[in-house]
Amino acid sequence: MPDSIDGQLTKYLTDAHSIEEQALQQLRTAPKIAKDEQLGRVYSEHYAETQEHERRVRERLEARQADPSKLKDLVARAGGAAMILFARANPDTPGKLTAHAYSYEHMELATYDLLALVADRAGDEETADMARSIRDEESAMAQRLAASFDRSVEASLREIDPDDLDEQLVKYLADAHAIEGQGIQLMEQAPAIAGESGLAEVFSEHLKETRGHQTVVEARLEAHGARPSRIKAAALRLGGLEIAGFFAAQPDTPPKLAGFGFAFEHIEIGSHEQLKRVAARVGDEDTVTAVEAIIASEHAMAGALRAQFEPAIDASLAERI
Ligand SMILES: [Fe+2]
Ligand SMILES: [Fe+2]
Ligand SMILES: [Fe+2]
Known part of the structure; x- marks a missing residue:
């Protein structure tokens, strides 16, 4: 190093x-x-x-x-x-x-x-x-x-056959549920790496919000009569997005953790933007409204993380010199 x-x-x-x-x-x-x-x-x-x-x-x-x-x-x-x-x-x-x-x-x-x-x-x-x-x-x-x-x-x-659109929506909802699950993992593990800092606080704060997002998505899944097995299957499908892998790869530095978190929020935003449009196609306004609120919260988190880049860099350089 x-x-x-x-x-x-x-x-x-x-x-x-x-x-x-x-x-x-x-x-x-x-x-x-x-x-x-x-x-x-x-x-x-x-x-x-x-x-x-x-x-x-x-x-x-x-x-x-x-x-x-x-x-x-x-x-x-x-x-x-x-x-x-x-x-x-x-x-x-x-x-x-x-x-x-x-x-x-x-x-x-x-x-x-x-x-x-x-x-x-x-x-x-x-x-x-x-x-x-x-x-x-x-x-x-x-x-x-x-x-x-x-x-x-x-x-x-x-x-996709128009008759199958509702089925698609359930799939997108299950994926969103899985992504929020990855988010919970990230928010739980990140503060330990961030150390005592504003960055750790930002992650901890968003942990509560992320749990809230998952609950909201779960309610929309229930409204569509989706069984829990759907949620499980989506979590498995998400294998390529291993948050645990990120932590296993190396105990990374706070600045990179902030950068990774920032990118992660945009995975959430990107996939929720898709979900929102599929819900609109099905005419499920409740899901559209719920997802819009989640997207706003992800944007706010991304902004909060970006504001931590500079202090995180200063802290990590101070440690090394
Ligand atoms: Fe590029
Ligand atoms: Fe580039
Ligand atoms: Fe998030």
């Missing part, structure tokens, strides 16, 4: 690099899964941007790290970083793909926010400027995806 600020900066850069490499892999297949021309174009265009990101980050790494063999090593090791656990999720419908990509862009956004803050403190202006300029492109991509939620749900439902 590097203990100097320069070592930290190099580590954040290698993380950013491996995240871009994962993004390239995913964006290569995304246009096919999108099943929508316009959405496919959104992915293809970001593929070109992502190639640039990878190149720019690699150049900064090369500029900072004189020994290329050591650099190769660093990059390879970062491949196992907890932040890229997301990449294992295997979205199979246009809607799930959009939700996944939406959260992935937010994970990148968080990565570059953190990188910029570390670069500021290391006095590396060039890296800080690069991080903020890439961050803005990730943010713009996330916005384009958010603007595509309607299209992606349409594409997902196109082949």
